[in-house]
Amino acid sequence: MVRISSSVDSSISRGFNKSEPMDMKEEVNAPVTLREQWIVESQVFGIYKHFNELPRRAQTVMLEIVADMHSNYLTNGLQCLPPSFCVLDANRPWLCYWILHSIALLGESVDENLEKDVVNFLNRCKDPLGGYGGGPGQMPHLATTYASINALITLGGNRALSSINRDKLYAFLQRMKDPCGSFRMHEMGEIDVRACYTAISVASILNILDLKLVETVGDYILSCQTYEGGIAGEPGSEAHGGYTFCGLATMILIDEAHRLDLPALINWVAFRQGVEGGFQGRTNKLVDGCYSFWQGGVFPQIQRLQQIIEEQLGMASCRKHEHDSVERNHKFSGGTCQMDSGSFEEKGLNGGLTIEKFSDIGLDFVKRPAFIEPLFQNFALQQYIILCSQVMDGGFRDKPGKGRDFYHTCYCLSGLSVCQHISLRDADCSPAVKEVLGPYSNLLEPTHPLYNVILVHYYYAHEFFSHS
Ligand SMILES: CC(C)=CCC/C(C)=C/CC/C(C)=C/COP(=O)(O)OP(=O)(O)O
Numbered sequence: 409m410v411r412i413s414s415s416v417d418s419s420i421s422r423g424f425n426k427s428e429p430m431d432m433k434e435e436v437n438a439p440v441t442l443r444e445q446w447i448v449e450s451q452v453f454g455i456y457k458h459f460n461e462l463p464r465r466a467q468t469v470m471l472e473i474v475a476d477m478h479s480n481y482l483t484n485g486l487q488c489l490p491p492s493f494c495v496l497d498a499n500r501p502w503l504c505y506w507i508l509h510s511i512a513l514l515g516e517s518v519d520e521n522l523e524k525d526v527v528n529f530l531n532r533c534k535d536p537l538g539g540y541g542g543g544p545g546q547m548p549h550l551a552t553t554y555a556s557i558n559a560l561i562t563l564g565g566n567r568a569l570s571s572i573n574r575d576k577l578y579a580f581l582q583r584m585k586d587p588c589g590s591f592r593m594h595e596m597g598e599i600d601v602r603a604c605y606t607a608i609s610v611a612s613i614l615n616i617l618d619l620k621l622v623e624t625v626g627d628y629i630l631s632c633q634t635y636e637g638g639i640a641g642e643p644g645s646e647a648h649g650g651y652t653f654c655g656l657a658t659m660i661l662i663d664e665a666h667r668l669d670l671p672a673l674i675n676w677v678a679f680r681q682g683v684e685g686g687f688q689g690r691t692n693k694l695v696d697g698c699y700s701f702w703q704g705g706v707f708p709q710i711q712r713l714q715q716i717i718e719e720q721l722g723m724a725s726c727r728k729h730e731h732d733s734v735e736r737n738h739k740f741s742g743g744t745c746q747m748d749s750g751s752f753e754e755k756g757l758n759g760g761l762t763i764e765k766f767s768d769i770g771l772d773f774v775k776r777p778a779f780i781e782p783l784f785q786n787f788a789l790q791q792y793i794i795l796c797s798q799v800m801d802g803g804f805r806d807k808p809g810k811g812r813d814f815y816h817t818c819y820c821l822s823g824l825s826v827c828q829h830i831s832l833r834d835a836d837c838s839p840a841v842k843e844v845l846g847p848y849s850n851l852l853e854p855t856h857p858l859y860n861v862i863l864v865h866y867y868y869a870h871e872f873f874s875h876s
């Protein structure tokens with residue numbers, strides 16, 4: 409009989425414990441996913457075994473982020489791509505964002521000519537009626553609009569930011585709004601949690617979010633939280649890390665996170681980290697480096713929702729005093745936070761605001777002190793990203809045996825940045841040496857946990873769009 413065991417059991421039954429050789433009959437009869445899981449475990453544990461047997465100095469070298477190699481790989485990709493990339497012709501703003509954000513996470517920037525080229529290119533992707541398409545002349549799409557806006561904010565500066573036509577963008581978002589509360593990815597396109605996130609994220613960061621766009625988005629996201637606790641792409645589907653990140657971030661940006669069952673969500677996401685150290689996207693699936701951010705990025709969001717979580721768990725009163733004093737010291741920009749607001753569970757993090765001015769939520773949220781300790785194995789994830797996902801010629805990959813690509817490079821580096829900064833109470837401080845696996849030169853720039861743009865670029869954009 410085939411026994412579907414946990415990852416730990418399966419690695420032992422495969423013969424990692426040498427005194428207990430694998431039962432060949434069991435392997436032949438095992439389901440495909442379980443056999444694939446065994447192969448991944450054997451590759452990952454092979455890498456860890458090799459690493460553990462190395463002398464200390466060689467281990468440090470192996471743990472190094474090869475920033476120069478990554479920079480070369482990324483900068484070359486921004487300038488010229490081989491013909492095989494024609495399959496990504498409808499994702500060109502994504503390539504700009506993945507590459508620019510990765511470069512920014514490494515603490516670097518592109519030169520002025522390249523910056524001009526990107527701004528000009530994204531201008532050509534703009535639809536005359538608002539929104540950005542996947543390339544010049546393509547229909548506007550929410551995903552490529554999100555990628556374009558994040559790419560421009562990552563470039564920063566007047567040229568990039570003033571190239572955005574916010575009135576037209578708002579009109580595009582309104583056209584994509586569906587009566588069910590969610591958004592369509594494009595005209596006649598699919599409705600899902602990704603669409604909610606990309607629309608709300610863009611509107612929030614550009615300071616054009618209003619009650620019309622927000623209306624009933626929360627109902628839609630709520631209908632996508634599954635019995636497992638995570639969030640699915642659409643009602644009735646399976647909980648998945650990508651949509652859980654999008655769903656939770658959206659709920660925070662519209663000040664409705666208190667409507668989700670947060671303890672169930674935490675339980676689901678915490679158990680998606682496997683024995684390899686990395687995360688899987690959904691139950692019984694394989695580890696993949698990109699979930700370092702889609703799942704790992706949920707934790708810095710959770711960290712700032714402590715009051716709601718404690719209320720949902722019925723623990724509020726015992727901690728109330730501690731929070732109240734910290735909250736009083738916490739500077740909320742624009743004075744949008746109501747102190748002594750009563751129940752967070754009923755009214756939300758910002759005290760049940762009838763907010764006309766949603767744009768400060770992103771700033772207030774990142775400035776909130778993060779009380780909750782990381783609820784995942786931080787160093788195990790850093791180890792997976794560096795030893796299993798990093799490609800020494802530059803770039804990152806899903807898992808050993810796969811090739812590098814810009815998407816995985818962006819989300820492995822984003823996940824690594826989350827790990828390095830997650831133990832800080834104050835997002836603007838620098839992490840201690842002990843928080844960074846490998847040499848301290850591995851330290852990446854911090855990223856905003858709701859938009860995934862570098863924090864300093866976010867601050868600049870927030871200021872820029874507050875006054876215009
Ligand atoms: C901002 C934005 C557009 C976010 C997108 C979020 C995101 C990554 C969603 C994941 C989509 C999905 C169901 C992948 C499953 O692929 P799979 O079946 O190949 O992978 P799996 O086996 O790991 O689940």
Ligand SMILES: [Zn+2]
Nearest residue numbers: 696697698806
């Ligand atoms: Zn992936």
